[in-house]
Amino acid sequence: MYRLDINSKSRIIYSIFLVILLLSSLLSCKKNTPKVIPTITTTQVIKITPNTATCGGYVVEEGDAAVTVRGVCWCTTQNPTIIDNITTDSKGRGVFVSQITGLKPETTYYVRAYAINKAGTVYGEQRVFITSATDPKITNTVISDVTTITAKLDVNIKYYDASQMLEYGICWSTSNPPTADNDKNSIFIKPDSVLTNYSFKMTQLECNKTYYVRAFAFKNSGDIYYSDVVSFTTKDNRGSTVTDIDGNVYHTVTIGTQTWMVENLKTTRYRNGDSIANVPVSNKWLQLTTGAYTGYGKDYQDYNVIGPIYNWYAVNDNRKIAPTGWHVPTDAEWRILIQFVGGTSVAGGILKETGFRHWSMTSIRFDGNVPPATDEWGFRAFSSGKLAQWGSDNTCCICYGGMYGFWWAANEYNSGAAWCMGMGYNRISAETNSNNKWEGLSVRFLKD
Structure with a gap:
């Protein structure tokens, strides 16, 4: 009859204990391994209007689980999250485009792309943009190159939809304020872009005289918008007779x-x-x-x-x-x-x-x-x-x-x-x- 030696029995029990301990350790390590979140970037903001803009993102890597939701989030304060305004734009890896709507004119917004998988939510870098104005904005009116009978006005005329603009231009007079209804002292041009810097040259001015000038923009609706008035005095190079x-x-x-x-x-x-x-x-x-x-x-x-x-x-x-x-x-x-x-x-x-x-x-x-x-x-x-x-x-x-x-x-x-x-x-x-x-x-x- 076979008899198990007590020492042999102890060794078997000890070996079983070591195996159980090793398996337990391995299972514990697997359980504590951190989950991998997605990698995402935010694209540039384009096609900005008074109420809309286009942005998006690029899910570079999904992490250790599939991306189930992706889009952009935005608000008027920095570092927006998914508890703010969001879009939902499909899922998975790759590039996506988001249409941002419901914006207010002439307002600064912050936007980030986001992606969600089982590991959590991740955000791309923050982008900042300002919505366009509903009416033309005429700024940076600067007078330069003043001679005895000429002068130049540089101006920035900004409007998100040039197709709604009839004409841009400048008007000048020796009385303040000048108006655009005097063709003799006005220059009219057709708009050709949304954001444009223009240079206008005034000619046939009189020597040593003060002029008032401002830029204007006509909408197709008939409304007219003016810049602030700036003044200048032509040079006096006249000598004695x-x-x-x-x-x-x-x-x-x-x-x-x-x-x-x-x-x-x-x-x-x-x-x-x-x-x-x-x-x-x-x-x-x-x-x-x-x-x-x-x-x-x-x-x-x-x-x-x-x-x-x-x-x-x-x-x-x-x-x-x-x-x-x-x-x-x-x-x-x-x-x-x-x-x-x-x-x-x-x-x-x-x-x-x-x-x-x-x-x-x-x-x-x-x-x-x-x-x-x-x-x-x-x-x-x-x-x-x-x-x-x-x-x-x-x-x-x-x-x-x-x-x-x-x-x-x-x-x-x-x-x-x-x-x-x-x-x-x-x-x-x-x-x-x-x-x-x-x-x-x-x-x-x-x-x-």
Whole structure:
């Protein structure tokens, strides 16, 4: 008969105890292993209107259990949770889009994506957004680039639905407040976006005058919204007047370091009182080697503005054609002016008188690609044409009136020609060039 030794029995019991202890330990470890929650990110907020916005999230990992609910939560305080406003957008892993509704205009909101599984709820990073206004918002009205006759207004016009906007623009006046019902002093443009920074340039202002300006926005409904009024004063670059020996009074303007006569010369005498020969328009001008002038005639309505035209010999006469303290500019001095206002390619548009009175289609080419003249410095360059040969028989006549303007320079180009400065109706450039000495051009003076 088999007998179990007491020591063997003890060893068996001890072994069983160890196995039970090991299994218990393993089961305890499994029971205490923490559950894994999902991983989620919050996408950017887009398509913001006064009452809605679009957001969403990306469930990167679901954790150790499936994501059963996902969406976004939001409120007007930081770190929103699922006890606040929420969306429910399907389940599982991946990207989802949430439509946030029921918002208030012009309000700051905080939003986070969330995901829920058996392990709990997890949130993505917080995003912040501000709902749009129901009415246009016009802000950041800033005046800059003020000259004697121009200024620029920068403005931010914000509206969530540009399709409901009829026009944006600015209006200005010397009285406060300006209104948009004056087309002469208003600029209108069609809106092209929801949030736009605009720059408006005001032209044909008066020197040394205070203006009031504000931006506006018209809705299709007929309602109009204005920005706050801002004011500015145009620069005063006007100098004292100068009088020639005939008693003609000329205004002056300072441009950079130079002071120029604003009007074309109208004198009939040299500085010492001697008369300048008044030679009627004819081929006799071709043979002249002494000073002469002629013009459109005293009955011409703008004679006192455009003035007569002179050959270069009158400009170069030792008796001086300019009043004391003034002189006919050299080509180098003309180039200083041209460079100061922006260079050859744009100086014509900047120096020419605005409007159509003395320029044919002022700086507007037949194809419409050249912008209008601005006369930003008040130089008021007129088109007076020139006396030159014209036609198949080369008859001398005053031609190019309304099309081109030419002004003599004091120095020679060669034995038969002298320097001049010119510009045309069909371009915005201005440049110095040569011209036959016998031809008739306008004259401007520069202060010594």
